[in-house]
Amino acid sequence: MIRPLLQEVRHNPLLWLLVFVPAVFAGEVLAPEAPTLLFVLSVLAIVPLAALLSHATESVAAKTGDAVGGLLNATLGNLTELVIALTALRAGQYLLVKASIAGAIVTNTLFMLGAAFLLGGLKHHLQDYNRAGARLQAGLLFLATVALLVPSAIAGADRAPGAEFTETLSLGLAVLLIATYALGMVFSLGTHRTFFASAGNAHAGEAPWPMALALGTLAGVTILVALVSEVFIASVEEAAESFGMSPAFVGFIVVALVGGAAEMASAFSAARKDRLDLSVGIALGSSSQIALFVAPVLVLLSYVMGPAPMDLQFWPGAVVMIMIATLTAALVTNSGRSAWFVGVLLLMVYLIFGLTLYLLPPGVG
């Protein structure tokens, strides 16, 4: 029964990185005082685990039929990001949680989408894709941006209205966002599914695993991700310092690239095969899922698992970046058509963000 798993490992070079999973645990025992080494090992270990998690989710989804499968993909599609964020949440590192949420939204919207457009465009002169799906995701992202922007804009306008206001408001917003996300699924998987036909199944090319293997992988790998995340979270701050990177850069860029590596591989490969519907669906779907599902779920879970309630008030710089990323996605996907330069524009916006964060002195952000 484990054979499909081994077969997958042999064919997918990304999975060879699985060797770093035991290396992390060995490192933790042998070199507990080497945060930079532990950081690098944990990064290298998370990438293949995320790929396994992603494949297992889709295998379960493929076996359970369209509606349940769509639901599963929509809730577990960013399980890696969720587990990493939960680990940081339990450690009380709320700034890192928020940075990684904002970073994942921005990275998926700009880098993943932009690189997919560029890689696809270098091979194909013009690429068309389903506008309906892109518009739905952009609309959801827009709503999430409003939810992040309005509290700070309205409240911070003249006087800070206190922590209680922010907490209650965040709780209400979290409920609204999850409700919208659920209604969005009713819309795209239910009443109007014909409009969003092709954007559903991510790894369409690969054969799904048997149910038992998929469920077992899902459970086992989630635990492994949680364990590796702990090493990652514990070492990230000191490692950033020794690399000369600002904490803002690590939280926004590095964590987001690590957590999304598996999805990026899928999105880029689909773009090269001229299946841009799939690429756009993965990139923007992942962004909106983090904004409307992962982030509010973390707020709710912070009441149960965290040392204190987490609110939805983000660093103003992060709000600006999310706003620009959303607006860029809305403007760019408006035409339903892409060429390589569209990818360049998206990547340049991302580079501007990355450069600014990289140069940001510590203490800001």
Add this chain to the structure above:
Amino acid sequence: MIRPLLQEVRHNPLLWLLVFVPAVFAGEVLAPEAPTLLFVLSVLAIVPLAALLSHATESVAAKTGDAVGGLLNATLGNLTELVIALTALRAGQYLLVKASIAGAIVTNTLFMLGAAFLLGGLKHHLQDYNRAGARLQAGLLFLATVALLVPSAIAGADRAPGAEFTETLSLGLAVLLIATYALGMVFSLGTHRTFFASAGNAHAGEAPWPMALALGTLAGVTILVALVSEVFIASVEEAAESFGMSPAFVGFIVVALVGGAAEMASAFSAARKDRLDLSVGIALGSSSQIALFVAPVLVLLSYVMGPAPMDLQFWPGAVVMIMIATLTAALVTNSGRSAWFVGVLLLMVYLIFGLTLYLLPPGVG
């Protein structure tokens, strides 16, 4: 001659609320120390008066031919809002005037349009409407947003440039906005009327009244609205307190819903009948009319009727909400096509605003 009026009252349940008009005046005499009661009575009385005013305006418009009629609708279409605001203006309650202007723009753009999309979409799978009209209104709204945003953004950037600057600028902006509104009418009712064919007549289904009745109703009801508004304005602050609502919530949400109730009834009924052109025209037309006609007229009138000149500098939180509402309308109406989930998105943005304002502690906003 009064028979059509009685007939209308019998067929339109909204008008049964007219019984509250005498109740307000009775309450004012019998219970002058019960602001909460007076507030509720005046709210209930304004709704049917607004409906009568609206029908009277359209009856005059229908009798006077297209050009004059369009002009009448465009200037008197928000007579209720104008009279309420004028009452607040004369009382020197400029914060309430501004909150009700901003609230009317946001409520019409997000709530009225969103609920029309949702109600129409629950009955019809997909609904198409005339993009030209929606784009014109969104363009006008965009201009008004710039006029509200730029002064505070440019002036407040480094140092406050003083009240004289703000006053002179507001006067100039008011003239520019009214001029644009007038040119917009030349465009949509004159040179390019064929593009905006169906958006003109709001209550297309109802029979117009005879001219004398319509003019008499217009005059009489305007006076009644003014009298009831005085009770409303005088009681709103204490009533809000006793309901546990922030003043910002009352100014933005309650006043706007009360003043626009009649138009909402029309917009929703048109959407159910799959006449979305009409719904979009009422909702966005009403927003742009308040932004480009009612608000600047109030600035000009404040020099004649108010205790001091009123400027166009709004609370930053209000500017952000108007900006987001305008951008949302521009993005949403871009496709000229709607389904129920589009309505959900608009309503969710409105809910986010409402929730934030509701939770806002007094003293902010």
Add this chain to the structure above:
Amino acid sequence: MIRPLLQEVRHNPLLWLLVFVPAVFAGEVLAPEAPTLLFVLSVLAIVPLAALLSHATESVAAKTGDAVGGLLNATLGNLTELVIALTALRAGQYLLVKASIAGAIVTNTLFMLGAAFLLGGLKHHLQDYNRAGARLQAGLLFLATVALLVPSAIAGADRAPGAEFTETLSLGLAVLLIATYALGMVFSLGTHRTFFASAGNAHAGEAPWPMALALGTLAGVTILVALVSEVFIASVEEAAESFGMSPAFVGFIVVALVGGAAEMASAFSAARKDRLDLSVGIALGSSSQIALFVAPVLVLLSYVMGPAPMDLQFWPGAVVMIMIATLTAALVTNSGRSAWFVGVLLLMVYLIFGLTLYLLPPGVG
């Protein structure tokens, strides 16, 4: 050989203003203490010089074939603005340099495009133009806006991160912008040139000059512009004061209108001839060229020619205006269709900016 030059002068009334070029130099000697006179003379002299420069550039471009010609137009198309800004740069007047950059972007995007739409629309009922070109330019402008917005938004969010951060970041952003501009040319003149067919040659109606005359004019007139600019820069501040104009108004509006007069003449004439592709190409192309080429080149040159490095951190009010101008252009050109009222909307946005800047008391901005 000089005959085509004289012929051009006879047929183009704009060039009769060339008489003011010697007048400037005479004035400098005879009335060195009359800044207002020198200011007016230098303004009147720059306009025809800019027209000559523009024609010479296009003549060289027409002779050198499409690819090299496109490149020439793209780099020397705003030579006047570049020379004026360089003169101010060498004088260390960085505020004026930045104001003139921001002003040129805003003026070209709103005034030049708006007046072209209005003038064309008054003659033709509806005008269609190539959306692809407008979208590319709007996309480039959007990127430049992000580059100007993000540093101040991210950095200024909580604490000022110091001049070194701003300088290094500006240098990096300048390189990114120039790279994007170059890739944009590869895209529009190279790999996807068929999509942007008609937007290339600005003065399509006029006969190109012989190569020797064109190159001679290019060299000679550039020197003249530089000399006149020195008078202009030296007199502008005192002149503004005596006209009762705020320095912000002069930097943003007057300098931009003077520097762009020649291009405006071309854009307006093309719009009247129903060649709106050309008008849109000139207006938005000029804006994006200043934002992505002239501005970053000035940053790089400030290390060589200026008294100190110049950064890309603009006055917040200027960033807001550029942002609004870009968003307006993106929304307006989205449909690829224009009527006179679209021009009115663009001009009204410009008027709002102009009015605000005009009324701004000195010391702000």
